[in-house]
Amino acid sequence: xxxxxxxxxxxxxxxxxxxxxxxxxxxxxxxxxxxxxxxxxxxxxxxxxxxxxxxxxxxxxxxxxxxxxxxxxxxxxxxxxxxxxxxxxxxxxxxxxxxxxxxxxxxxxxxxxxxxxxxxxxxxxxxxxxxxxxxxxxxxxxxxxxxxxxxxxxxxxxxxxxxxxxxxxxxxxxxxxxxxxxxxxxxxxxxxxxxxxxxxxxxxxxxxxxxxxxxxxxxxxxxxxxxxxxxxxxxxxxxxxxxxxxxxxxxxxxxxxxxxxxxxxxxxxxxxxxxxxxxxxxxxxxxxxxxxxxxxxxxxxxxxxxxxxxxxxxxxxxxxxxxxxxxxxxxxxxxxxxxxxxxxxxxxxxx
Amino acid sequence: xxxxxxxxxxxxxxxxxxxxxxxxxxxxxxxxxxxxxxxxxxxxxxxxxxxxxxxxxxxxxxxxxxxxxxxxxxxxxxxxxxxxxxxxxxxxxxxxxxxxxxxxxxxxxxxxxxxxxxxxxxxxxxxxxxxxxxxxxxxxxxxxxxxxxxxxxxxxxxxxxxxxxxxxxxxxxxxxxxxxxxxxxxxxxxxxxxxxxxxxxxxxxxxxxxxxxxxxxxxxxxxxxxxxxxxxxxxxxxxxxxxxxxxxxxxxxxxxxxxxxxxxxxxxxxxxxxxxxxxxxxxxxxxxxxxxxxxxxxxxxxxxxxxxxxxxxxxxxxxxxxxxxxxxxxxxxxxxxxxxxxxxxxxxxxxxxxxxxxxxxx
Numbered sequence: 253x254x255x256x257x258x259x260x261x262x263x264x265x266x267x268x269x270x271x272x273x274x275x276x277x278x279x280x281x282x283x284x285x286x287x288x289x290x291x292x293x294x295x296x297x298x299x300x301x302x303x304x305x306x307x308x309x310x311x312x313x314x315x316x317x318x319x320x321x322x323x324x325x326x327x328x329x330x331x332x333x334x335x336x337x338x339x340x341x342x343x344x345x346x347x348x349x350x351x352x353x354x355x356x357x358x359x360x361x362x363x364x365x366x367x368x369x370x371x372x373x374x375x376x377x378x379x380x381x382x383x384x385x386x387x388x389x390x391x392x393x394x395x396x397x398x399x400x401x402x403x404x405x406x407x408x409x410x411x412x413x414x415x416x417x418x419x420x421x422x423x424x425x426x427x428x429x430x431x432x433x434x435x436x437x438x439x440x441x442x443x444x445x446x447x448x449x450x451x452x453x454x455x456x457x458x459x460x461x462x463x464x465x466x467x468x469x470x471x472x473x474x475x476x477x478x479x480x481x482x483x484x485x486x487x488x489x490x491x492x493x494x495x496x497x498x499x500x501x502x503x504x505x506x507x508x509x510x511x512x513x514x515x516x517x518x519x520x521x522x523x524x525x526x527x528x529x530x531x532x533x534x535x536x537x538x539x540x541x542x543x544x545x546x547x548x549x550x551x552x553x554x555x556x557x558x559x560x561x562x563x564x565x566x567x568x569x570x571x572x573x574x575x576x577x578x579x580x581x582x583x584x585x586x587x588x589x590x591x592x593x594x595x596x597x598x599x600x601x602x603x
Numbered sequence: 604x605x606x607x608x609x610x611x612x613x614x615x616x617x618x619x620x621x622x623x624x625x626x627x628x629x630x631x632x633x634x635x636x637x638x639x640x641x642x643x644x645x646x647x648x649x650x651x652x653x654x655x656x657x658x659x660x661x662x663x664x665x666x667x668x669x670x671x672x673x674x675x676x677x678x679x680x681x682x683x684x685x686x687x688x689x690x691x692x693x694x695x696x697x698x699x700x701x702x703x704x705x706x707x708x709x710x711x712x713x714x715x716x717x718x719x720x721x722x723x724x725x726x727x728x729x730x731x732x733x734x735x736x737x738x739x740x741x742x743x744x745x746x747x748x749x750x751x752x753x754x755x756x757x758x759x760x761x762x763x764x765x766x767x768x769x770x771x772x773x774x775x776x777x778x779x780x781x782x783x784x785x786x787x788x789x790x791x792x793x794x795x796x797x798x799x800x801x802x803x804x805x806x807x808x809x810x811x812x813x814x815x816x817x818x819x820x821x822x823x824x825x826x827x828x829x830x831x832x833x834x835x836x837x838x839x840x841x842x843x844x845x846x847x848x849x850x851x852x853x854x855x856x857x858x859x860x861x862x863x864x865x866x867x868x869x870x871x872x873x874x875x876x877x878x879x880x881x882x883x884x885x886x887x888x889x890x891x892x893x894x895x896x897x898x899x900x901x902x903x904x905x906x907x908x909x910x911x912x913x914x915x916x917x918x919x920x921x922x923x924x925x926x927x928x929x930x931x932x933x934x935x936x937x938x939x940x941x942x943x944x945x946x947x948x949x950x951x952x953x954x955x956x957x958x959x960x961x962x963x964x965x
Contacts, residue, residue, distance in 0.1 A: 286720040395832040402833040403734045403804050404708045406741045420745040497745070498738055502707035539717060542703065 261580050269525075276431055280424045289423030293495055294535055296430035299528035300437050301488035302515045304481040309521045311445050312477040313374075313457035317509050318382040321389030322363050322482045324504030326489025328393055329355040331405035331499050340401040348413040356486045363482020364475060371474035374460075386509045394501035404500025408493045416494055430491050434528065437484050441524050444480065453477050514561055520571030529572050533560075640695040641960060644702060644718035646729025646739070647754060647949075651705035652860045655937075656731045656945055658682050660754055661701055662929070662936040663949030664728050669932040671957045672696055676932055691957045694965030699724050704735055711735035715742055719749055726750040728952050731945070733758030733777070733806030740765045752956050755948035758805035759812070773955040774910070774948040777806050777885070778813035781907035784855070784883050785817025788905075792880055794818070794852035796826045798845050800866065801857035803830035810885045813907065814855045826851060835862060838869035848874055848881060859887035864896050879904035886944070909944030925950065 280288050301323045308314045332342040333351035370381040393400040409419045419426045444450045455463045456473045464470050519530020541556045568574040649657035662682035668674040674689030689696035699722040702714035718724045736756030743751045744767045751770045757777040761770050788794040801807040831841045858866040884906040929941040937943050
């Protein structure tokens with residue numbers, strides 16, 4: 253009896269999760285500095301931003317394209333508040349911790365506002381409204397030069413809290429901070445979707461009309477979910493600002509918006525774990541196929557990530573996590589423990 | 604059963620693709636740096652408004668490595684194919700990578716990190732444009748053991764305001780490239796009051812500074828400064844902020860890239876044809892297609908340049924030598940326009956690096 257056919261799926265998943273966590277905890281001992289400071293730290297923080305999108309998609313039925321804008325609002329807010337003497341921006345020189353708290357509050361408030369505006373729309377209209385938020389975010393910070401300008405705000409990594417230290421000379425600190433924040437964000441999402449609010453949100457996702465007739469305020473649930481996702485995205489934005497040292501409008505431009513969506517699709521839009529899996533795959537591919545040219549098609553990263561995206565969408569619309577789910581189903585069938593076809597994992601069942 | 608097998612294989616396709624990538628990656632991920640050579644990276648743009656820079660800039664830099672460090676181009680028609688055998692001061696020069704920027708800060712930083720941290724470059728020649736260089740100078744400040752020689756970015760900030768000790772520049776900046784234009788405006792064209800419209804980023808500010816310094820030193824005054832953000836497509840609101848032609852003696856125009864022509868068109872729509880004697884431009888008036896679209900409208904106008912003798916060709920002995928060097932190693936580079944600042948500045952940067960390496964004994 254093979255592994256897939258035997259045991260329970262949750263045991264296998266928990267085993268993988270434990271192994272991944274142990275690997276992450278000892279990462280700085282195993283990997284070289286570039287992998288620790290660039291690939292893995294970036295994976296953790298981009299994964300958090302992707303998790304905010306997957307949360308909205310998987311449990312709220314809302315595919316939001318505004319998560320990069322919210323991510324950016326947090327990073328720009330932090331940059332304006334902590335830096336001093338930059339050419340652009342407010343450079344207020346405030347305490348890093350105070351700035352972190354305010355950046356999170358500002359981003360969450362903007363998220364609630366965005367959510368309130370878009371909460372009564374659905375489908376393609378919701379997508380377009382959130383795309384508009386994304387574009388507004390880019391051009392606001394690009395054109396309102398008192399808070400940034402296209403040059404962006406630099407030197408943010410010089411004003412980190414002591415626990416983070418210097419991301420350049422002490423990369424392991426930011427690595428562990430990002431890891432812990434990623435774990436907490438994951439646990440928080442898992443917790444939230446099991447609360448009465450989370451269950452109601454999933455009801456809103458599946459049957460908004462029925463939920464409304466039962467007395468639930470559909471728009472309010474969607475707005476609050478959006479606000480929560482903005483909170484999660486704001487954590488990623490702060491980590492990004494520390495990690496990159498610079499935040500510029502192109503950080504949250506249309507390309508970044510698409511990249512985040514691609515990350516979520518590669519990882520799987522129906523399971524939060526896919527956020528970090530997708531981020532890891534995307535960042536590694538982006539980093540290592542620069543000099544690879546696809547025969548006939550040419551190109552490099554965009555061609556290869558595009559091909560992988562295409563294959564995943566065709567073969568497993570639920571991304572890499574969906575492949576795992578389906579492989580598990582195949583294994584069970586071969587093991588004889590299931591008869592008829594096994595449906596894809598319902599959204600929220602892993603929540 | 605066979606259907607299940609086929610589906611299983613289909614499911615494994617993306618996993619297989621990722622596994623192949625992972626296999627390629629693993630060696631690097633666990634590898635430790637081991638080099639006795641000087642590892643050099645070129646940072647330029649291969650996307651965005653300066654996408655042409657990848658071959659042109661690399662060609663300029665590699666021509667200098669061929670000319671002064673004994674390198675041999677792998678392909679004389681394609682500089683990015685690489686160069687082999689370069690050495691100076693007793694050290695081998697190994698090209699570890701060519702960065703691909705897109706004229707944005709974010710990508711410039713990520714590419715710089717890839718070149719310096721993943722590919723372990725000791726020296727970076729680049730980047731190409733103003734804000735990229737500012738971002739790289741900030742990065743350089745955090746990495747004092749690495750060396751950065753700016754490719755052709757013309758903002759002053761990296762070497763004047765930030766003044767990062769391990770960042771060097773061997774070409775002019777935007778202010779130097781417009782030096783004298785203010786004096787010409789005041790003394791030759793008789794301007795006393797001028798308005799400036801400039802891209803709101805480091806190169807725009809630096810370029811305007813070159814005009815302002817001379818013009819104001821001679822007694823002129825700047826009555827209005829308008830800063831359109833980069834990426835602006837409709838300049839009409841910014842043109843309305845400029846004083847009309849009867850209220851000012853002339854305009855210094857520093858709107859570049861895809862904005863040069865639309866900004867001037869917006870002015871014409873508001874105030875009619877712009878008199879060539881009432882406008883002075885910077886190098887934006889003469890490249891990226893502006894030489895064909897914009898320049899014909901302003902015959903007789905003064906414009907700043909790259910500081911290379913690009914009008915009238917290369918004349919003196921040194922310039923002829925430079926031209927011969929480019930022609931020897933990369934014939935036809937940049938359409939034969941060897942005096943283009945992109946080729947010339949990267950050439951100078953690489954040459955300076957070779958001289959420094961030689962002087963320091965590797």
